[in-house]
Amino acid sequence: MSENNIPVAQGINWIYDPALNKGTAFTEEERDALGLHGLLPPGINTMSEQVLRVMGNYRRKRSDLERYIFLTALQDRNQTLFYRVLADYLEEMMPVIYTPTVGLACQEYVHIFRRPKGVFVSAKNKGRFSEILKNWPNKNVRVIVITDGERILGLGDLGVAGMGIPAGKLSLYTACAGIHPSWCLPVTIDVGTNNVDLQNDPLYFGMRNSRIRGEEYDSLIEEFIMAVEENFPNTLIQFEDFGNLNAFRLLNKYRSRICAFNDDIQGTASVALAGIYAAMRMTGQKLTDQKILFLGAGEAGTGIGDLIVSGMMDEGMTEQEARLKCWFTDSRGLVVKSREKLAEHKLAYAHDFEYHQYFIDAVKALKPTAIIGVSGQARAFTQPVLEAMAEFNERPLVFALSNPTSSAECTAKEAYAWTGGRAIFASGSPFEPVNIAGRNFEPGQGNNAYIFPGIGLGVIACKARHVTNEMFLAAARELADKVSEKDFKKGSIYPRLKKIREVSADIAVKVAEIAYDQGLATIDRPADLPSFIRSQMYEPNYRNYA
Numbered sequence: 049m050s051e052n053n054i055p056v057a058q059g060i061n062w063i064y065d066p067a068l069n070k071g072t073a074f075t076e077e078e079r080d081a082l083g084l085h086g087l088l089p090p091g092i093n094t095m096s097e098q099v100l101r102v103m104g105n106y107r108r109k110r111s112d113l114e115r116y117i118f119l120t121a122l123q124d125r126n127q128t129l130f131y132r133v134l135a136d137y138l139e140e141m142m143p144v145i146y147t148p149t150v151g152l153a154c155q156e157y158v159h160i161f162r163r164p165k166g167v168f169v170s171a172k173n174k175g176r177f178s179e180i181l182k183n184w185p186n187k188n189v190r191v192i193v194i195t196d197g198e199r200i201l202g203l204g205d206l207g208v209a210g211m212g213i214p215a216g217k218l219s220l221y222t223a224c225a226g227i228h229p230s231w232c233l234p235v236t237i238d239v240g241t242n243n244v245d246l247q248n249d250p251l252y253f254g255m256r257n258s259r260i261r262g263e264e265y266d267s268l269i270e271e272f273i274m275a276v277e278e279n280f281p282n283t284l285i286q287f288e289d290f291g292n293l294n295a296f297r298l299l300n301k302y303r304s305r306i307c308a309f310n311d312d313i314q315g316t317a318s319v320a321l322a323g324i325y326a327a328m329r330m331t332g333q334k335l336t337d338q339k340i341l342f343l344g345a346g347e348a349g350t351g352i353g354d355l356i357v358s359g360m361m362d363e364g365m366t367e368q369e370a371r372l373k374c375w376f377t378d379s380r381g382l383v384v385k386s387r388e389k390l391a392e393h394k395l396a397y398a399h400d401f402e403y404h405q406y407f408i409d410a411v412k413a414l415k416p417t418a419i420i421g422v423s424g425q426a427r428a429f430t431q432p433v434l435e436a437m438a439e440f441n442e443r444p445l446v447f448a449l450s451n452p453t454s455s456a457e458c459t460a461k462e463a464y465a466w467t468g469g470r471a472i473f474a475s476g477s478p479f480e481p482v483n484i485a486g487r488n489f490e491p492g493q494g495n496n497a498y499i500f501p502g503i504g505l506g507v508i509a510c511k512a513r514h515v516t517n518e519m520f521l522a523a524a525r526e527l528a529d530k531v532s533e534k535d536f537k538k539g540s541i542y543p544r545l546k547k548i549r550e551v552s553a554d555i556a557v558k559v560a561e562i563a564y565d566q567g568l569a570t571i572d573r574p575a576d577l578p579s580f581i582r583s584q585m586y587e588p589n590y591r592n593y594a
C-alpha cells in the first residue's frame with residue numbers, strides 16, 4: 049500500500065529493488081508474469097547491450113569522482129549489472145570504486161550523498177544496536193566490514209563519512225572473490241569525530257561531539273559485537289580503518305573470541321609479505337637475508353613486522369633474530385631501546401642501537417635491503433633516501449604503501465628514477481606505467497585487496513570459528529606464487545588485477561585448509577575443497593524469473 053492507501057502494483061518493485069532489477073533486460077515472459085509491461089521501454093536489451101550503455105556513460109564522465117557517483121548509483125539501481133561491469137572492467141574501475149577515488153569520495157561524502165549503503169550504528173542509539181541490525185533487510189549476512197572512521201586510509205578522521213570504505217571493501221569482496229552481495233554488510237559506528245571541519249560542516253550527518261574514548265567506547269563496540277552474534281551468528285567481522293589505539297586493542301580482544309580480523313594490521317601485512325616473497329623469487333634471495341626499515345610504526349607497520357617475523361621463524365630463525373631484521377621509525381625517529389614511553393606494540397622492535405631522528409640518517413646507519421612506507425606521509429621517501437638505498441643494494445625494495453595515491457611515500461617514477469631503474473617497487477594505490485631510460489615499468493599494487501577477499505571466502509566457505517595468523521601467512525605465500533615471469537618483466541611483484549578472482553579462490557582454498565588443520569572449520573570437510581570453494585562464488589548473471 050502507498051501512503052494514500054492506493055494499492056501499489058507489484059511489478060514496479062522488481063524494477064526498484066537493486067537486487068532483483070534487470071532493467072531493460074527483463075524478458076517478454078518476465079514482463080508478462082511480473083506485470084512490467086509499460087513500465088519499461090518496449091524493446092529488450094541483452095546484458096551485453098546494457099554493459100555497452102553503462103560504459104558509454106561511464107567514460108563520458110569528466111572526473112573520477114563523477115565516475116564513482118555514477119557507479120554507486122548503478123549499484124543502487126541494478127546490482128547484477130554493477131557487478132557485471134566490475135567483473136569485465138575491473139582494472140579500469142578499481143581506482144574508482146577503491147583507492148584512490150574512494151578516499152576522495154569519503155572526503156566529499158556528505159556532499160555527494162545519495163542513498164545509504166549499509167548500517168549506521170550511533171552512540172546515541174546505545175542499547176538499541178540489536179534492534180537496529182534487525183532493520184537490515186538481508187538476514188543471511190556472512191561478512192561485515194566495520195569502521196569507526198577514525199583513520200580513513202591515510203586521510204585521518206572522517207567520522208561517519210568513512211562509510212565509503214566498508215562499502216567499497218565489500219564491493220571488492222563480491223567483485224574479487226565472488227562473495228554474494230546479500231551476504232555483505234557495511235557498518236559505520238558513530239562515536240563522534242575530532243575533525244573540526246566536519247563538526248562545522250552544516251551538511252555533516254554524524255554526531256558532532258569529539259570521539260568517545262575509554263570504557264564507554266569499548267562498551268559500544270561490545271554491544272555491537274553482541275548484536276551481531278545475536279542477529280547474524282557465524283559472521284566474519286573485518287575491522288577497517290580504526291585509529292591505532294583502538295585497532296590493536298580490539299583485535300587482541302576479539303580475535304580469539306569471535307571470527308574477526310583487522311585488515312589494516314593483518315591484511316596489509318599479508319600483501320606486503322607476499323610482495324617480499326615475490327621479490328625474493330625475482331632476485332633469488334631469501335626472506336632471512338632481508339633487513340627491513342619501516343617508515344611508520346602503526347597498524348600496517350607492526351602488522352607487517354610481526355608477519356615477517358613469523359615467516360622468518362618458519363625458515364629457521366629464532367624470534368629474536370627475526371625481530372632484529374625489522375626496524376621502525378615513527379614520528380619521533382628511529383625506534384630504539386633508549387627511547388622512553390614507547391607504545392606497547394613497538395616494544396618488540398625497540399632494538400639496542402643509536403638513535404636517529406631523521407629517516408635518511410636511519411637509512412644510512414642501518415643500510416636496510418627494504419624500506420616500507422606505512423606512515424601516511426606523502427613523499428617521505430626523498431631523493432637522498434632512494435639514492436642511498438640504491439647505493440648499498442643491487443635491487444632495493446621500495447614499498448610506498450600509504451593510501452590514497454596522494455599519501456604515498458614516493459611515486460613510481462621517483463622510485464625508478466632515483467635508483468637508476470633498480471628499485472623493486474610496489475605501492476598501495478595504483479600508479480600509471482612509467483618509462484625510465486627506455487624501460488617500461490608497470491608496478492603492482494601492494495594493496496590488501498589481494499588478500500581480504502580470499503581470506504573472507506575461505507573463512508566463510510568452511511564457517512571457520514576464528515581467523516588466524518597462519519591464514520595470512522599462507523595467503524602471502526599463495527599470492528607470491530601467483531606472480532608470473534611476465535609480471536616480473538614488467539617490474540611487478542603482484543599478479544595482474546584481472547586474475548584476482550582466480551587468485552582469491554586459490555587463497556581461499558589455502559585458508560580453508562588451515563581452518564581444517566587447526567580444527568576451526570565447523571562444516572564437514574568437502575571431498576574436493578577447491579571445487580567446493582568455487583561453487584560458493586557468485587557470478588553476476590541475471591536470473592530467470594518467468
Ligand SMILES: O=C([O-])CC(=O)C(=O)O
Pocket residue numbers: 147200201202289311312450451476495496
Ligand atoms: O583501503 C586500502 O586501499 C588499503 C587499506 O586498507 C588502507 O589504506 O587503509
Ligand SMILES: [Mg+2]
Pocket residue numbers: 201288289311312
Ligand atoms: Mg584500511
